[in-house]
Amino acid sequence: MESAKSCSIEEATYSLPSKAHWSDNLARRAVHRLLARIGRGRLSVHDSEGTHEYGDPESPEPLHAVIHVHHPSLYRRVLLNGSVGSGEAYMEAAWSSPDLVKVVRLMVANMEMLQAMDQQRNPLRRLLSSIYHRITANTLKGSRQNIAAHYDLSNELFSLFLDRNMIYSSAIFASPEMDLDSAAEYKLRHICERLQLSEQDHLLEIGTGWGGLAIYAAKHFGCRVTTTTLSQEQYHYARDWVEREGLEERITLLLKDYRKLEGQYDKLVSVEMIEAVGHDYYPDYFSRCSQLLKPEGIGLIQAITIADQRYRQALGSVDFIQKYIFPGGSLPSVSVITDHLCRHTDMQLVGLEDITFDYAETLRHWRERFFAQLSEVHNAGFDDRFVRMWEFYLCYCEGGFRERVISTAQLLMAKPACRQLPQVR
Incomplete structure (x- = not known):
């Protein structure tokens, strides 16, 4: 399905400079030279000097994007800080x-x-990127701070655009007719079935979210669940929900770092939590997952991934999402995951399902629901600048998934003594 059009706020309320900076015209010429390299699709740029067309009009690529420049400071920001700018x-x-x-x-x-545009950044910016990675490292203390920066924004905010189960990860659209609520619940059932959950199982969940998966698994599959989060807001929301459902005896909710978990469990699940682990901490993360599983256990990780070919390049950079949305965030590649499974666990990868385009659809639904509740977003205390930041975040991710520069997959892992794997269907 073609992505829905952007729902941006057309009336800006910011005090942009009334006059262009002397460097804006120089930056404008440099950025337009970069845009002249566009070979796939077409771009129309409307600014104070007219309309500029880039790309090949005869290109079979159907993409035709349009940009309206309201202030020439755009060019300076792009020249100095690339896509982040x-x-x-x-x-x-x-x-x-x-x-x-x-x-x-x-x-x-x-x-x-795009890479040429990002490489225009000056040495000071590259130095600042290096410093940024150090101060947002996912140490025990740093992880709590990084998680709080995003997930503790407001439970009310997230409830405005997420599905009824408060699932903040990719849904699975089994059919084009599915709405977000149905697709999110289908994903929960799919995970539980892949893990072959039963009343005899004790499931460990690393990354509670707002409690949707833990509650679904306990209610519909009868298993016991121990689930942990670092977010105070999520913890309180999930605790109240578990109490309303009367599931206190089946669900144990922890406010604890995965590195502090103890015991062994029949099954393990971690949905889009690995993005908050950090590259330097992958060995510990995977070894802990392996240690926390019984010898016959199986685990499932749902992960946003970057292409193997771009993983090393991304290590030293700071993108828009890391700077403004998920401090300390980073994406593994599939080969990085399998390499750590090999070197730091005794588990084997026994299944991989790609749900990249499902994530693009999920983001489209989130964005449409977010803007449908825009007055409530403002009432919750978030201004137009925040709204535009989140619009850019949601569109940035959706576009990345639609072009497959980032992907999403569910990876099923098994311990050596596991003899019951889900059937291929």
Whole structure:
């Protein structure tokens, strides 16, 4: 399905400079030279000097993106800070687009040009990126701070756009007709079935979220669940929900780092939590997962991944998502995951299912629901700058998934003594 058009706020309320900075014209010429490298699709840029067309009009690539430049500071920001600068300029309403997802898709479809744009960043920016990674490292203390920065924003905010089970990860759309609630619940059932959960099982969940998966597994599959989070807001929300459901005897809720967990469990699940682990901590994460599983256990990780070919390059950079949305966040690649399974566990990868395009659809639904509740977002205390930041975040991710520069997969892992694996269907 083609992505829905951007639901941006057209009336900006920010105080942009009334006059262009002397360097803006120089930056404008440099950025337009970079845009001239676009080879796939087409880009139309409307600014104070007219309309500029880039790309091949005869290109079989159907993407045609449109940008309206409202203030020339956009060019300076892009020249100094690449794609991060474009996001910052969007937050300040220096530019807009009738379909922001298309802009993101066009840019990543022209990866060589996008990389050249990001490489324009000056040495000071690269030094700051290095420092950023140090101060947002996912130590025991750092992880709590990083998690709180995003997940403790407001339970009310997340409830405005997530499904009824408060699932903040990719749904699975088994059919095009599915709505978000149905697709999110289908994903929960799919995970439980892949893990072959039963009343005899004790499931460990690393990354509670708001409690949706733990409650679903306990109610529908009868298993015991121990689940842990670092978010105070999520912990309190999940605790109250578990009590309302009367599941206190089946669900144990912890406010504890995965590195502090003890015991052994029949099954393990960790849904889109690995993105908050950090590259330097993968050995500990995977070894802990292995140690926490019984000899015959199985585990499932749902992970957002980056292409193997781009993993090393991403290690030293700071993108918009890391700077403004998920501090300390990082994406593994599939080969990095399998390498750590090999070197730090006795587990084997026994199944992989790609749900990348399901995530693009999930993000489209989140974005539409977010903007349908825009007045409530404002009432919850979030201003237009925050709204534009989140619009850029949601569109940035959706475009990345639609072009498959980032992916999502469910990886099933088994311990050596496991003799019951889910059947291939």
